[in-house]
Amino acid sequence: MNALSATNRNFQRAARILGLDSKLERSLLIPFREIKVECTIPKDDGSLMSFMGFRIHHNNARGPMKGGIRYHPEVEPDEVNALAQLMTWKTAVANIPYGGSKGGIGCNPRDLSISELERLTRVFTQKIHDFIGVHSDVLAPDMGTNSQTMAWILDEYSKFHGYSPAVVTGKPIGLGGSLGREGATGLGVVFATEALFAEYGKSIADHTFVIQGFGNVGTWAAKSIFERRGKVIAASDISGAIKNPNGIDIPTLLKHMDNNGTLKGFTGGDAMDPNELLVHECDVLIPSALGGVLNKENAADVKAKFIIEAANHPIDPDADDILSKKGVIILPDIYANSGGVTVSYFEWVQNIQGFMWDEEKVNHELKKYITSAFKDIKKMCKTHNCDLRMGAFTLGLNRVAQATVLRGWEA
Ligand SMILES: NC(=O)c1ccc[n+]([C@@H]2O[C@H](COP(=O)([O-])OP(=O)(O)OC[C@H]3O[C@@H](n4cnc5c(N)ncnc54)[C@H](O)[C@@H]3O)[C@@H](O)[C@H]2O)c1
Numbered sequence: 571m572n573a574l575s576a577t578n579r580n581f582q583r584a585a586r587i588l589g590l591d592s593k594l595e596r597s598l599l600i601p602f603r604e605i606k607v608e609c610t611i612p613k614d615d616g617s618l619m620s621f622m623g624f625r626i627h628h629n630n631a632r633g634p635m636k637g638g639i640r641y642h643p644e645v646e647p648d649e650v651n652a653l654a655q656l657m658t659w660k661t662a663v664a665n666i667p668y669g670g671s672k673g674g675i676g677c678n679p680r681d682l683s684i685s686e687l688e689r690l691t692r693v694f695t696q697k698i699h700d701f702i703g704v705h706s707d708v709l710a711p712d713m714g715t716n717s718q719t720m721a722w723i724l725d726e727y728s729k730f731h732g733y734s735p736a737v738v739t740g741k742p743i744g745l746g747g748s749l750g751r752e753g754a755t756g757l758g759v760v761f762a763t764e765a766l767f768a769e770y771g772k773s774i775a776d777h778t779f780v781i782q783g784f785g786n787v788g789t790w791a792a793k794s795i796f797e798r799r800g801k802v803i804a805a806s807d808i809s810g811a812i813k814n815p816n817g818i819d820i821p822t823l824l825k826h827m828d829n830n831g832t833l834k835g836f837t838g839g840d841a842m843d844p845n846e847l848l849v850h851e852c853d854v855l856i857p858s859a860l861g862g863v864l865n866k867e868n869a870a871d872v873k874a875k876f877i878i879e880a881a882n883h884p885i886d887p888d889a890d891d892i893l894s895k896k897g898v899i900i901l902p903d904i905y906a907n908s909g910g911v912t913v914s915y916f917e918w919v920q921n922i923q924g925f926m927w928d929e930e931k932v933n934h935e936l937k938k939y940i941t942s943a944f945k946d947i948k949k950m951c952k953t954h955n956c957d958l959r960m961g962a963f964t965l966g967l968n969r970v971a972q973a974t975v976l977r978g979w980e981a
Pocket residue numbers: 755782783784785786787788806807808809844858859860861880881882907908910911
């Protein structure tokens with residue numbers, strides 16, 4: 571099942587639980603606007619090359635649309651569509667005043683030089699600048715893009731509309747980026763886990779953790795878990811997996827990764843089969859790499875009691891059913907990894923205020939948003955007698971539906 575069908579399925583389940591009017595349901599599902607542009611650029615050798623770019627505007631009932639932009643060879647409209655829709659529900663669950671969007675360019679950024687990437691980003695921005703903006707659609711980095719990409723978009727967009735740092739988030743700090751943005755998703759994952767454990771009178775220190783994916787999200791989550799005396803007993807990245815039943819020394823592993831790029835060759839643990847990692851004995855599994863890693867092939871063997879979905883769509887719907895029957899508690903992606911978009915919102919607020927917050931304030935506000943969203947999700951779970959995924963989906967959907975009805979949608 572692809573990302574779009576999985577998202578639609580969760581949406582439809584939530585709409586049924588809420589008893590949503592069928593016309594409203596349809597209107598909430600269909601994207602507001604789909605933009606497709608062809609971007610032709612001169613390559614460094616003088617030849618021309620064309621790439622297809624997309625921007626999907628899913629919904630703006632609660633505020634400007636917000637979503638990342640990815641550069642990847644497999645960018646295709648269906649997946650971008652699903653991710654745009656997820657952003658609508660995610661921003662609503664986080665209760666930040668945004669809608670949802672997503673975009674991308676079908677290219678392999680590793681095959682392009684820095685100057686080709688800059689030209690491509692500028693041409694893409696020229697083609698979509700009338701459809702994005704501080705109060706209409708705010709972009710952010712995603713797979714294959716980074717703070718430099720945001721700086722180019724800011725610059726190109728500002729040529730048409732005047733200096734507009736708030737049109738993108740995830741910018742370099744020197745151009746108005748927010749302190750705390752880099753670690754926000756990983757730290758948000760840990761705040762969300764703390765909110766969940768509080769229900770059981772437990773803390774991070776009482777648990778063992780396994781983390782799949784040791785990039786931005788995985789490393790920041792591991793660092794925060796270690797600081798709270800939780801034990802990360804296994805971790806993996808694209809190069810392989812390691813385990814240490816006594817707990818991996820995370821600061822030493824991070825130093826190793828700074829020097830070597832990957833966790834391969836780390837001597838503070840034993841190498842293990844990366845496939846075994848997902849079904850390794852532990853309290854908490856945090857998939858922080860790819861979508862669909864838990865599926866009907868391996869879900870029955872999962873031993874974790876809790877799964878925190880740091881990645882988007884790490885559990886496919888078949889696995890979701892199997893894991894729920896086993897009694898595994900799943901903190902869903904639209905809530906668990908919302909720390910990034912929440913601090914992106916803080917960045918936008920700071921740019922509009924023209925005032926920079928210190929990191930302590932950013933993290934304090936992030937914790938407040940994450941903790942409060944968990945309470946709101948639990949209320950929906952109680953009202954509708956549903957699990958946390960449906961609690962989050964019904965919360966997001968209900969907020970967007972209410973805003974749509976208040977604004978008047980039938981005229
Ligand atoms: N960065 C954010 O702010 C953010 C926000 C929300 C959601 N997410 C989601 O979190 C996930 C991770 O994002 P990121 O920003 O950390 O990406 P990243 O590129 O920094 O890191 C990805 C990590 O996954 C590892 N990886 C790739 N394939 C793997 C495999 N087969 N097995 C094990 N590890 C593998 C890579 O080696 C790398 O360590 C993605 O699903 C992303 O969509 C990220």
